[in-house]
Amino acid sequence: MRSSRPILLVDDDNAEMMTVKRALDELNVHNELVHHLDGENALNYLRNNADKGPCVILLDLNMPKMNGVDFLAAVKANAKLKQIPIIILTVSDDEDDKIKCFESCAAGYIVKPATYEEFIKAMDTLDAYWTLSELPFPDA
Amino acid sequence: MRDYKPILLLEDDTVDAMTVKRALRDLKVTNPLVRVANGEEALVYLRDETKTKPCVILLDLNMPKMNGIEFLKIAKADDKLRRIPAIVLTTSKDDQDRFATFQLSIAGFIVKPVDYIKFVEAMKIVNLYWTLSELPNTEQENTDAKLTTDTACR
Numbered sequence: 001m002r003s004s005r006p007i008l009l010v011d012d013d014n015a016e017m018m019t020v021k022r023a024l025d026e027l028n029v030h031n032e033l034v035h036h037l038d039g040e041n042a043l044n045y046l047r048n049n050a051d052k053g054p055c056v057i058l059l060d061l062n063m064p065k066m067n068g069v070d071f072l073a074a075v076k077a078n079a080k081l082k083q084i085p086i087i088i089l090t091v092s093d094d095e096d097d098k099i100k101c102f103e104s105c106a107a108g109y110i111v112k113p114a115t116y117e118e119f120i121k122a123m124d125t126l127d128a129y130w131t132l133s134e135l136p137f138p139d140a
Numbered sequence: 141m142r143d144y145k146p147i148l149l150l151e152d153d154t155v156d157a158m159t160v161k162r163a164l165r166d167l168k169v170t171n172p173l174v175r176v177a178n179g180e181e182a183l184v185y186l187r188d189e190t191k192t193k194p195c196v197i198l199l200d201l202n203m204p205k206m207n208g209i210e211f212l213k214i215a216k217a218d219d220k221l222r223r224i225p226a227i228v229l230t231t232s233k234d235d236q237d238r239f240a241t242f243q244l245s246i247a248g249f250i251v252k253p254v255d256y257i258k259f260v261e262a263m264k265i266v267n268l269y270w271t272l273s274e275l276p277n278t279e280q281e282n283t284d285a286k287l288t289t290d291t292a293c294r
Contacts, residue, residue, distance in 0.1 A: 076245060083242035087273075095277055102223035102276035105216065105245030109274040122272055129269035132262055133227075134249040136242035 001127060003055035003135045006032040010042040010071060011060040011089075019116070020058065020089075023123040031055065039066030043074055050080050055135050056107075061090040061097055069097070072104045083136040087126065141195050141270050145278070146172040148194035150182050150211065151229075152203040159256065160198065160229070163263045171195065178203040179211030186221050193278035196247075196270055197226040201237055209237070212244040223276040227266065 001007065007029075009020055017035045024033060034054065036042035043066070046053055057075070061068035068088065075081045085107035090097070093111050101109055110126065113119050141147065147164070151157040157175045164173060174194065176182045182199075183206075185191055197215075201208035208228065215221045225247035230237070238249055250266065253259045 079243075082245065083239065085242070085247070093274075095280065098274050099223060099276050099280060102225065103219075105222065105247075107225070107245075107247040108269065108272075110272060111274060125265075125268045125272045128265045129248065132248075132250060132265045134238050134251060136239055 001029060001031050001055050001135075002131050002133065003137065004031065005052065005055040005135075005137065006034045008042060008045070008054035008057045009033055009035045009089075010037075010039060010057065010063070010068070011035070012037050012063040013060070016060070019119065020123070023116075023120045024127075026120060027124055027127055029123075029127050038063045039068065039071030039074070041065075042071060046075065046078075046081050046084075053081070053084060053137075055084075055137070056130055057084055057086045058089045059086055059106075061088060061092050061101075069100050069104070072101060072106060076104050085130070085133075085135070141169065141171050141267060142273065142275050143195050144171065145192055145195040145275075146174045148182060148185065148197045149173055149175045149229075150177075150179060150197065150199040150203065150208065151175060152177045152200065156200070156252075159259065160263070163256075163260045164267075166260055167264055167267055169267050179206030179208065179214070181205075182211055183214060186215070186224075193221075194224060195275050195278075197224055198229045199226060201228060201230045201232050201241070209240055209244070212241060212246065216244050224278060225270070225275070 011017055021033050036045055059068045072086055087108040088101050088106050089110050091112050098109055113122055149160055161173050176185055199208045227248040228241050228246050229250050231252050233251055
């Protein structure tokens with residue numbers, strides 16, 4: 001990533017979190033990975049860390065309490081948070097989900113590949129893009 | 141890109157537009173490139189029902205008539221256009237431009253490398269990412285009316 005700020009992962013599955021962490025480690029992405037299990041907790045984290053928030057958010061869709069679509073809409077409706085790029089990382093290939101997420105201005109929608117080899121390739125592409133792209137905050 | 145739809149390029153400089161076209165051709169990106177010279181022309185294209193909506197929008201910031209930020213303010217407030225990912229492609233390294241465009245929920249902000257080889261490398265990464273990422277169906281109506289009124293990525 002271009003920034004040294006943390007990456008926020010919102011995913012209710014701890015095993016998925018471990019997979020993301022392993023892939024980032026293997027790709028030598030050194031940003032801290034902050035993990036929250038649902039949208040409500042993630043939103044609280046963002047509100048409490050507005051000045052040193054994440055450089056990007058990786059977001060699962062199917063979660064308890066507040067799901068991904070609602071979380072995305074809540075972040076994009078908050079003037080202090082809306083600039084953070086949010087990339088959907090999900091198993092859902094549903095057209096309605098895609099439309100809802102892009103209508104809420106998701107900055108990418110990645111359907112998680114079935115194998116780890118493909119997953120690491122996807123994470124490599126994601127990292128390359130968000131290293132090429134500027135990010136909203138000057139580096140901390 | 142993941143789908144066959146056109147890429148819409150907002151660029152007032154003909155030479156820069158040709159460089160983008162050449163880079164996409166060198167990368168064997170087969171999507172047609174539709175180039176308009178400013179935000180006003182882009183809105184005319186995007187609102188023309190006879191034209192295929194683009195899969196992504198690449199936009200320069202400094203343009204006459206309607207600049208990139210003015211265009212984004214209008215496009216991101218438009219229910220039919222908001223879902224199309226917009227990626228800034230500019231020479232501007234201005235912090236305010238960057239912050240203002242991310243506030244308008246752009247999906248990337250690429251500072252154009254001057255060197256052509258480096259520019260092609262940058263466009264290769266852009267193409268890889270938007271081939272990996274799904275893209276929204278631009279024809280299908282959003283049936284969830286609540287979402288449309290609640291969403292404020294603008």
